[in-house]
Amino acid sequence: MSEKAYQSDVTELKKILRSHSIQPSHHRLQVLSYLKNHRVHPTADMIYQHISAKIHTLSKTTVYNTLKIFSEKGIVRELNIDEHELRYDINVEPHAHFKCVKCGKLFDVFDKTLLPDREMVDGHIVSKIDVYLQGTCKECAGKE
Ligand SMILES: [Zn+2]
Ligand SMILES: [Zn+2]
Numbered sequence: 001m002s003e004k005a006y007q008s009d010v011t012e013l014k015k016i017l018r019s020h021s022i023q024p025s026h027h028r029l030q031v032l033s034y035l036k037n038h039r040v041h042p043t044a045d046m047i048y049q050h051i052s053a054k055i056h057t058l059s060k061t062t063v064y065n066t067l068k069i070f071s072e073k074g075i076v077r078e079l080n081i082d083e084h085e086l087r088y089d090i091n092v093e094p095h096a097h098f099k100c101v102k103c104g105k106l107f108d109v110f111d112k113t114l115l116p117d118r119e120m121v122d123g124h125i126v127s128k129i130d131v132y133l134q135g136t137c138k139e140c141a142g143k144e
């Protein structure tokens with residue numbers, strides 16, 4: 001994303017952070033901007049690699065700490081689809097995920113039939129819903 005585009009949307013980003021009682025530091029704004037503009041469910045490392053290329057003062061620890069705060073305040077959702085890597089989703093609305101075993105991409109799935117439409121299941125109170133599907137994505141299937 002260009003520097004100009006980042007500038008134009010910085011007011012909006014600050015608003016989001018403030019509404020979640022997070023002090024909008026430069027680094028936090030950069031991380032949020034990346035998440036909003038790269039809907040790929042990135043890992044902390046992907047975010048670090050991308051931003052640190054232009055902002056050399058950014059450390060990996062800052063990225064991890066920022067993501068931790070974002071997650072605690074409900075700005076991002078942590079996805080444990082793979083035990084080896086934690087991914088981050090800026091979309092905290094209920095939705096399922098589909099992981100392609102061929103290309104490794106993680107897709108959003110907004111099929112409501114995959115998600116319970118109520119807050120109680122068998123008398124249990126639901127507080128978190130993680131639906132993960134795995135298989136071959138349509139792009140990879142088309143190449144076969
Ligand atoms: Zn694929
Ligand atoms: Zn998602």
